[in-house]
Every structure is written in structure tokens, then in C-alpha cells.
Amino acid sequence: MKKSWRMSTMVMLLAMLLMSCQKNTMDEAIADRWTIYTTADGMPTNCIYSVAIDSSANVWIGTDKGAAKFDGATWSLYNSFYTNSQVTAIAIDANGDKWFGTYGGGVTKVSNTTWTYYRHDPNNPNSVASNYIRSITIDAKGNKWIGTDDNGVSFFDGSNWTNYSTKNGLADNRVYCIAVNKQGNKWFGTNGGASKYDGTTWTTYSYTGDKTKGIAGNGVMSIAFDNQGNTWFATLGGLSKFDGSSWTTYANETDGLKAGSPLLSIKTDRLGKIWVGYNGWGISSVSGTQWNSYSLVNQTPIDAVNAIAVDKNNNKWFGTNNGLLVLKN
DSSP: OOOHHHHHHHHHHHHHHHHHHHHHHHHHHHHHEEEEEEGGGTTTOOEEEEEEOTTOOOOEEEEBTTTEOOOOOEEEEEEEESOOOOOEEEOOOOOOOEEEEEEESOOEETTTEEEEEEEEOOOOSSSSSSSSSEEEEEESSSSSEEESSSSSSEEEOOOOOOEEEEEOSOOOOOOOEEEEEEOOOOEEEEEEEEEEEEOOEEEEEEOOGGGGSSSSSSSSEEEEEESHHHHHHHTEEEEEEESSSSSEEEOSSSGGGGGTTOEEEEEOTTTTTEEESSSOEEEEETTTTEEEEEEETTTTEEEEEEEEOOTTTEEEEEETTTTTEEOOO
């Protein structure tokens, strides 16, 4: 009996060792696909708030010290912002013009070498709602939707500004993110939940205190859409999926997530895989029921992931508090 117990124990230990070796081999293979860019490579700072990729495959980042462009070899700095060089949002329109949201300096458009500034004027309702910008999204018609930190959403058609707030049906006036789906519906992630605007009606989804019956949290930091038409919400309370009628929430380690970790960013890649960035816990991806998580890149812990972008080759770019990470396809 004693010999049999020892034999069973040895078999279990051997199996665990083999599993450990297989995992390490996989981690090493994955590590070969990662690249880290920092100030040592020419970036203005390691703290990145936003990431966007233009039609020429240039990567643009917004940082606490202005914006920068990476052409694959060289970094170029852009820092002629109005009063504040903290760039919290970037969007690129069909003409290739870059739209930068700053925290205190309003909105800046850069068209080739021409810089245009849009500032809040408290005496002019035909101006952006606030100088403190959190997000910028461009819809299919080229209209700009701008989320502010303290005064709701601004809509800009190129000539006129229209502002929306809680008075119109927005969940909260702090707007972290904006996303537009194929139907043209605008989704706003706010400090009070998510709001959908179809051009006429506002619908809000707020946290009820029960994660099994709705969105996982009111701090909705990022929104993405999958190939099946579902809407995904990265919140400070976890990850939620909405199919238009029913909610599914992923909020614990059995779902592939770090238990209790706030989410800051989310993106769907070109193959339909969902990627989420944590507030200092790393990165996870999910495709169907298959989860993968990453907490280290080249033996370096992954800091807060504020933004995610995907290029035409399906490479993933992660803007963190400690540099720009790239996962090659």
C-alpha cells in the first residue's frame, strides 16, 4: 500500500513537471514575438494614453509629453499643442488628418503641417463642450464624436458643434470612450455605465449591483464589437458582453481573467479575437472559450494597458504606463 502511494505520487509529480516544461516552452515561443519600445528608442515618455495606426502603417501614440509617430524605424515628435501636451485621444479621418484630444488644451487637428485648435468657449454654445478630452471617434460620415472628462459629448460635423450631456440622456458626463457599430449606433462608455444613441433615442445600461444581471461595472473604459454583432465592455468591474438582449459577464479567474482586476482597454483583432488590457495585471485574449493571458513580456511585468490598436497585419500594439508593446502576428 505504501509503495503504491509512493508510485502514484511520483507519477503525479512527473506529470506536473512535464506540464510545466510544456508551458515554459510555449512562453518562450510567445516571448520571441514581443517587442518593447521605450524612451531609449526615441519615444518622448513611457506613459502612453492612446494608440492609432494610419493608412501608411505609421503608429501614432498620445503621451503625457505630446504625440509621436513611429514609421517602423524612427520616432518623430509632435508637441505644438495649445496649452497642454497631455494627449489622451487620437483619431485619424479619411483624409489622413490626425485629431488629438488633450487634457486641458481641447482638440487639435493636424493636417500635414497645419495645426488647427478647437477650444471650449463658455460664451459660445457652438464650441467643444470642454477642454478636457477623454476620447475621439469618427463615424462613417466623417463626423467627430468627442468624449470629455466633465461635460458630456461633443458632435462636430466640420462646421458646427452639438453637445450632449446627462440632460439629453447620457449616463454620466465623464465619457471615457466612444464606439460606433455597423448600424451607426453610438456607444458611450461613461462613469455611470454605457449609453447607446441611435440618432433619436438614448438607452443607458448601468451596474445594478448584480453582475449576473447586467453590465459588470459603471466605469466603462473601452468598448469593442465582435464579428457576431456582440458589444463588449471593458469596465472597472470586469468584462461584459451584450448581444442586444442578454448579458454575459466575465469577472473571475475561471473565465480567464485576473480576479477583481479592473479593465482599461479592449480591441477586436482582424481574426475576431478579443483582447483586453488590465490596470497593471497584464493582457488577456479570448476566442470562443479559449483564453490566453500574459503578465510578463521579456521577463518584464506588463504595466497598466491604456490603449490597444491592431494594424493591417494583425499585429497588436499596446500602450502602457511603461512603454509601447507589440505582439507580432
